[in-house]
Amino acid sequence: MHKLSIRDLDLTGKRVLIRVDFNVPLSKEGTITDDTRIRETIPTIEYALRRKARVILAAHLGRPKGKHVDAMSLRPVVDRLRSLLDHVLDPDENVAFAPDCVGPVAIELADNLEPGQTLLLENLRFHAEEEANDPAFARQLAQLCDIYVNDAFGAAHRAHASTEGITHFVAQSAAGLLMEKELNYLGKAVAEPNRPFVAIIGGAKVSDKIEVINALLNKVDALLIGGAMAYTFLNAQGQTTGKSLVEADKYDIARAALEKAEAREVKFLLPVDHVLADKFGADAKTQIFSGTKPFPADLMALDIGPETIKLFAAEIAEAATVVWNGPMGVAELAPFAKGTNAVAKALAKNEDAISIVGGGDSVAALHNSGVADKITHISTGGGASLEFLEGKTLPGVATLTDK
Numbered sequence: 001m002h003k004l005s006i007r008d009l010d011l012t013g014k015r016v017l018i019r020v021d022f023n024v025p026l027s028k029e030g031t032i033t034d035d036t037r038i039r040e041t042i043p044t045i046e047y048a049l050r051r052k053a054r055v056i057l058a059a060h061l062g063r064p065k066g067k068h069v070d071a072m073s074l075r076p077v078v079d080r081l082r083s084l085l086d087h088v089l090d091p092d093e094n095v096a097f098a099p100d101c102v103g104p105v106a107i108e109l110a111d112n113l114e115p116g117q118t119l120l121l122e123n124l125r126f127h128a129e130e131e132a133n134d135p136a137f138a139r140q141l142a143q144l145c146d147i148y149v150n151d152a153f154g155a156a157h158r159a160h161a162s163t164e165g166i167t168h169f170v171a172q173s174a175a176g177l178l179m180e181k182e183l184n185y186l187g188k189a190v191a192e193p194n195r196p197f198v199a200i201i202g203g204a205k206v207s208d209k210i211e212v213i214n215a216l217l218n219k220v221d222a223l224l225i226g227g228a229m230a231y232t233f234l235n236a237q238g239q240t241t242g243k244s245l246v247e248a249d250k251y252d253i254a255r256a257a258l259e260k261a262e263a264r265e266v267k268f269l270l271p272v273d274h275v276l277a278d279k280f281g282a283d284a285k286t287q288i289f290s291g292t293k294p295f296p297a298d299l300m301a302l303d304i305g306p307e308t309i310k311l312f313a314a315e316i317a318e319a320a321t322v323v324w325n326g327p328m329g330v331a332e333l334a335p336f337a338k339g340t341n342a343v344a345k346a347l348a349k350n351e352d353a354i355s356i357v358g359g360g361d362s363v364a365a366l367h368n369s370g371v372a373d374k375i376t377h378i379s380t381g382g383g384a385s386l387e388f389l390e391g392k393t394l395p396g397v398a399t400l401t402d403k
């Protein structure tokens, strides 16, 4: 990588702001259900603390849309972070928390940090200026630090104030250890992928990821679509899908992708059966529904069905490289986790293939399926890894200081 690395810098005594991706899945009660993203950043934080940096951590959680939302506070992350840093911190040392990511309190807490101490800032996205990449807000973040490090690979596809704007107001911007690891691994894995190359896309961020599908069609031999993403495609093909999540303004993109797949002879597999539910909840009434007839109007699809599982598993068994982002259904609720678990197991079974799984919820689901240790690379980025594989320049990387 031709970008400055945290390893190139003298951190001693400096206020080092590390942008991390702590966008972890939370239970309804607000407990962290998968801490992979926090764990994966520990080497960078530890590296800085051991060199006596004054560490300031900045992150987002969820999509609060510029408002303070209690359920999306980063405060619950403090305890987990403290325990994961136990081997580095003094026994009586705590991770400090700033209730706002900018402003006088954040400045005072950052200035008062001693070398080797850590401060976590409240959710950046409680300010609309973060996603708007507002220069004045970026400058406020920059005022907190002497050096900026981006370790948030999972958010590197966003040109936000904390991932892009801030770099214009600090002297040095470097990649963290996790960022370097992800870029190195993903860069090598897909430069010359072993074929057949299969991509599996699911999840709920349809408008973000549907555009990526078009680009992936230039690279892959087969594309398997599950999760909420599937219903925009089925709808675009004329099937009515009840109350399933669809994004009607994306039909044209969906149709174009289907046509491109046909023209390029890329296998494009959509679910052929579904688990339909009367509501979004663990106690929903469910039924299996197959075929192309209209779904009952009052039901929604929350998982792929058994025939689809067979179809997808057969494709995965033949693959030499598999990239997977986005659960096949609402995997955080047990009645709708079967499809995701089955895909995870199919991936684990194909031990000869290079398998790459990315995304906050996908990785959480992978851990729940009990086969995470059989996956070649678990990435902390879903959308970010897809955009990187597609060959796009990630704004959060492009803007770092050149070596």
Ligand SMILES: Nc1ncnc2c1ncn2[C@@H]1O[C@H](COP(=O)(O)OP(=O)(O)O)[C@@H](O)[C@H]1O
Pocket (backbone or CB within 6 Å): 202, 203, 204, 205, 226, 227, 228, 229, 245, 301, 302, 303, 325, 326, 327, 328, 329, 330, 331, 332, 358, 359, 360, 361, 362, 363, 382, 383
């Ligand atoms: N059929 C579906 N209908 C509604 N939501 C779904 C469906 N399938 C998956 N989801 C939701 O998708 C979310 C994960 O999607 P996404 O954020 O794109 O994945 P990742 O975090 O792995 O990148 C989960 O919260 C899950 O409930």
Ligand SMILES: O=C(OP(=O)(O)O)[C@H](O)COP(=O)(O)O
Pocket (backbone or CB within 6 Å): 021, 023, 062, 063, 154, 155, 158, 205, 358, 359, 360, 361, 380, 381, 382, 383, 384
């Ligand atoms: O969870 C994330 O992305 P992912 O769901 O694609 O893995 C990142 O933290 C980015 O979050 P965003 O998609 O709300 O910008």
